[in-house]
Amino acid sequence: MRELTEDDYGWLYLDSLEDLPLSKKMKVAINLVDGRKVFEIRKHINELNGVLNEKEINLIATSYNKDKIDKHIKETLKKNIGLITYRSEDYPEMLVECPWPPLVLYYVGDVSLLKTKCIAIIGSRISTGYGQTVTELFSKELAINGFTIVSGLAEGLDTVAHKACLDVKGKTIAVLCGGLDKIYPSVNTNLARQIVHSGGLLISENRIGVDSQRFMFPIRNRIIAGLCRGVVLTEASAKSGTRYTIEHALDADRRVYCVPGSILNPRGNYGNQLIKECNSLLVTSPKDVVEDLGLKYKDLSDYNRKQVKADVDEVSQIRAILEEDEYVHFDKILEKSKMDTKKLNSLLTKLELSGIIKKMAGNLYMLRK
Amino acid sequence: MLTKVKSFGLNGLDGYLVDVEVDVSAGMPSYDIVGLGDTAIKESKFRVKSAIRNSLYQFPIDKVTINLAPADTKKEGSLYDLAIAVGILVCQGVLDKNKVKEFAYVGELSLDGSIKKVNGILPILITAKELGIKKVIVPKENAFEASYIENIEAYCCSNIIELVEYLQGLREIEKIEYKRFEDIKQINKGQDDFKYVKGQALAKRALEISASGGHNCIMVGPPGSGKSMLAKCLPSILPDLTFEEALEVTKIHSIAGVLDANVGIITNRPFRSPHHTTTTPALVGGGRTAKPGEISLSHNGVLFLDEFPEYPRTAIETLRQPLEDSKISISRVQQTIEYPANVMLIASMNPCPCGYYGQGPNKCKCTPSQIIKYRNKLSGPIMDRIDLHVEVDGVNYSDLTSREYEESSESIKARVEKARNIQLKRFANDKNFCNAKMNNEQIKKYCKLDEDGEDILKMAFEVYDLSARAYSRILKVARTIADLDNSENILVEHLTEALQYRNLDKKDGEDIC
Structure with missing residues (x-):
């Protein structure tokens, strides 16, 4: 890691002040622009536009302790976690533009990804098979089209988005909530490791040792929205935390894309509501997203899996049965196709391996596309 | 005097x-x-x-x-x-x-x-x-x-x-007059029959395979989906007890004092289903006098563990060695006793803590980490010993009332016996007598795949993200399916079917089952 400058120390110091609310810190940052000014805050009171009151200015002016910050930096680096600050070279422009930039970003992995073209794919934790399939589709195709997939490493659709991206060897950024030494949720520790190994990136604005707490997730979501050119919402219910991401994205003038869900299923409600009420775009394929951002769409076909040999008539028969409904149960396919169990079993595996169908919990099957 | x-x-x-x-x-x-x-x-x-x-x-x-x-x-x-x-x-x-x-x-x-x-x-x-x-x-x-x-x-x-x-x-x-075992056997036929189980084609097929190859099997399904009923029917498709086997089983039951005095011999394969509050010694045997446990009482039969993850962890882990060796030696200070424990383990569990995962939208309220936590109660080494994972799901009303013909246990049993005979021939010179107990060497020898098969298996590992330990079990199950088909080689069809029964092996918590 590069030498830390006086500027970095300034931001680190400002960030470390626990008694100053985050919103004020960010306003100070936007107004001061240079971290060195933090140390001479009294000289630059005019530039602050009255963000701080006298007590807060006093706090900033008096409580600087270089040893404490040095110790913190040392501990962070010891855990192989890097840090960049507002206005440092690696700090992404996209975030600088935002009305609420994080002062310090801690990272593990390839920090240069922050400056690539990013797109967020987000969804709720509890999902339907439809949501999973859609998320997978968008994540894969957008990754192949050269986007860095940004998500929150949460359970459910976030995980699906990260994994799908890794599947096609794409780059992905996970924006975490707590400190990077405490991966949350812990079930995804392995996934986080995989992301780093595959040249991806984990970032967080919180210092090491900070636990993820409920109230922090909406705040974290502003980074997801800020980093990206657009946010794709694949499936979320009206109560989902993704709505904060969307709000921030709209705030920062990012593109918001929604994949429509079933009107009967509350799990997909929020996307539909957005389409109806807000200025968000309805997308039905990754192509829509790519072209909306003014890029040329690359087909997925090169990345298609190998096909497993199977009888063509039988395959089209199964296809026809699956087209009738969103999900079809094994017993129903059995009844309609008039095959015997062992044959159908074998055929379904072949179709699943070829990526034509997806097996869901409860012996349900659905067509992928 | x-x-x-x-x-x-x-x-x-x-x-x-x-x-x-x-x-x-x-x-x-x-x-x-x-x-x-x-x-x-x-x-x-x-x-x-x-x-x-x-x-x-x-x-x-x-x-x-x-x-x-x-x-x-x-x-x-x-x-x-x-x-x-x-x-x-x-x-x-x-x-x-x-x-x-x-x-x-x-x-x-x-x-x-x-x-x-x-x-x-x-x-x-x-x-x-x-x-x-x-x-x-x-x-x-x-x-x-x-x-x-x-x-x-x-x-x-x-x-x-x-x-x-x-x-x-x-x-x-x-x-006391000598009675022929064969005569007694006829009188004491069991009552459970697969023809009374409506629907559940997948689960029935899985049980047929596990009966044929002696594979352990776990059924995953919501409450009330008929897991216990299916398990109870399993003995009816297992090959009949031979007299020697019956004597072995009866001996154990006689010693444990659980023999029915009015019959005097065990004529049907035992089906034991200890409750999940069972203690470890009750399950594997022990106590001061080293009595046989449930696993020995179900020797040559079926040990059914309903709600598998609810059993005490220690009790489940003690099953490792007996499931591998088909016997258990119980050592106490005064004596060491070896009891036979050649059982088929049939376990059942819910897919998630609330039990309704996968039963239509909005029914299950569990988060993915809760589900993973629930499934992690079963350790790798134990899951290693369970070859078939099958999903059983709720029966619709129309299934229950349909008068459609369901295959009877007897005709399934005929197929099972055929497959077993093939295995008896195959392992004539070996110690084991069913596919489930094959060791690595035997798997290499008897489970050869052709090129297509290798390709598919490789693909399946990538697509399903299977763990390494799944490999040999898929081959064993494929071998049994091939035996049921009376095929000398494992064909692609057999392999692809075997892949259907590996749901819990997929590494991520996402679309398992």
């Missing part, structure tokens, strides 16, 4: 000859039993004394010493009562020494002189036969159990007076 009377003791599943030596000599009246007896044996002197007196014979007012030889083996139970009483009566001159010597005696005495049933008659008779003892007196209540051993004369009587009069030549007592 000294007398020796033959009786039997039990050590694990085997009986051994015990000489009951009775010495009545002049001296201060006393009554001692030596030979490492447990409390039941120490107390037997009161039962014997009262039984003799209440049968209106004289009990000696002398120094009575009883020795149970071999004297250095721990003995337990009440089965020596009868032999002790007979010995004393010989010393009293009531019975003729030479006549008494023709028999061995097993039975517990009641204070009124009647003879009560004891556990372990079957292994005792088998030992008697091996030792060349031709005639054995057993309690009347054990008569059924004693009737399946050929070439041995077992007599039964219900009280001491009967026995004494018989030995004095004054009357006859019932000689």
Whole structure:
């Protein structure tokens, strides 16, 4: 890691002040622009536009302790976690533009990804098979089209988005909530490791040792929205935390894309509501997203899996049965196709391996596309 | 005066000859039993004394010493009562020494002189036969159990007076007639049949495969989906017990004291389903006297563990070794006993803590991490030993009421037996006799794949993200499916079907099951 400058120390110091609310810190940052000014805050009171009151200015002016910050930096680096600050070279422009930039970003992995073209794919934790399939589709195709997939490493659709991206060897950024030494949720520790190994990136604005707490997730979501050119919402219910991401994205003038869900299923409600009420775009394929951002769409076909040999008539028969409904149960396919169990079993595996169908919990099957 | 009377003791599943030596000599009246007896044996002197007196014979007012030889083996139970009483009566001159010597005696005495049933008659008779003892007196209540051993004369009587009069030549007592196992088997057919299970084609097929290859199987499904019912039907498609197997099973049940006295032999493959509050010793055997546990009681049959993740972790983990070796040795300070435990483990569990994962949208409220946590209750080594994972799901009303024909257990059983015969031939020179117990070498030898098969398996590992340990199990199951198809080689069809039964092996918590 590069030498830390006086500027970095300034931001680190400002960030470390626990008694100053985050919103004020960010306003100070936007107004001061240079971290060195933090140390001479009294000289630059005019530039602050009255963000701080006298007590807060006093706090900033008096409580600087270089040893404490040095110790913190040392501990962070010891855990192989890097840090960049507002206005440092690696700090992404996209975030600088935002009305609420994080002062310090801690990272593990390839920090240069922050400056690539990013797109967020987000969804709720509890999902339907439809949501999973859609998320997978968008994540894969957008990754192949050269986007860095940004998500929150949460359970459910976030995980699906990260994994799908890794599947096609794409780059992905996970924006975490707590400190990077405490991966949350812990079930995804392995996934986080995989992301780093595959040249991806984990970032967080919180210092090491900070636990993820409920109230922090909406705040974290502003980074997801800020980093990206657009946010794709694949499936979320009206109560989902993704709505904060969307709000921030709209705030920062990012593109918001929604994949429509079933009107009967509350799990997909929020996307539909957005389409109806807000200025968000309805997308039905990754192509829509790519072209909306003014890029040329690359087909997925090169990345298609190998096909497993199977009888063509039988395959089209199964296809026809699956087209009738969103999900079809094994017993129903059995009844309609008039095959015997062992044959159908074998055929379904072949179709699943070829990526034509997806097996869901409860012996349900659905067509992928 | 000294007398020796033959009786039997039990050590694990085997009986051994015990000489009951009775010495009545002049001296201060006393009554001692030596030979490492447990409390039941120490107390037997009161039962014997009262039984003799209440049968209106004289009990000696002398120094009575009883020795149970071999004297250095721990003995337990009440089965020596009868032999002790007979010995004393010989010393009293009531019975003729030479006549008494023709028999061995097993039975517990009641204070009124009647003879009560004891556990372990079957292994005792088998030992008697091996030792060349031709005639054995057993309690009347054990008569059924004693009737399946050929070439041995077992007599039964219900009280001491009967026995004494018989030995004095004054009357006859019932000689137990030899019954053929095959005849009994027909009468005691089980009730459960797959034809009563509606729908569930996938689960039935999975159970057919596991019955054919001896594979352990886990069923995952919501409450009320019929997992227990399916498991109960499983014994009906397993090949019939042979007499040797039946004897083995009966021995264990006899020792554990859970044998049905009215039949006397186990004719159907055992189906045991201990509740999930079971303790570890109850499951694998143990206790002070090293009794057989559920896993041995279900030897040659099915051990069904309903709500698998609810069992205490330690109890489940102890199943590792017996599932691998088909036997379990229980070591206690005083003894080490090996019980057979060749079982098919059928387990069932819910897909998630609330139980409704995958049953239509919005039914399950569990988060992915809750689901993963729930499934992680089952350790890798245990899941390693379960070859088939199958999803069972809720039955619709229309399925329940449909009158459509369902295949009966009998026709499934015919296929299973065919597949088993192929395996018997295959493993004629090996120790194991079913696909599930193949070792790595045998898998290499018998589960060769063609090029297409290799390709598909490789692809499946990538697509499903299977763990390495799934590999050999997929091959084993594919081998069994090929056997069911009467195919010499494992074809692509067999392999792809086998891949359907690996749901819980997929690494991520996402779309498992």
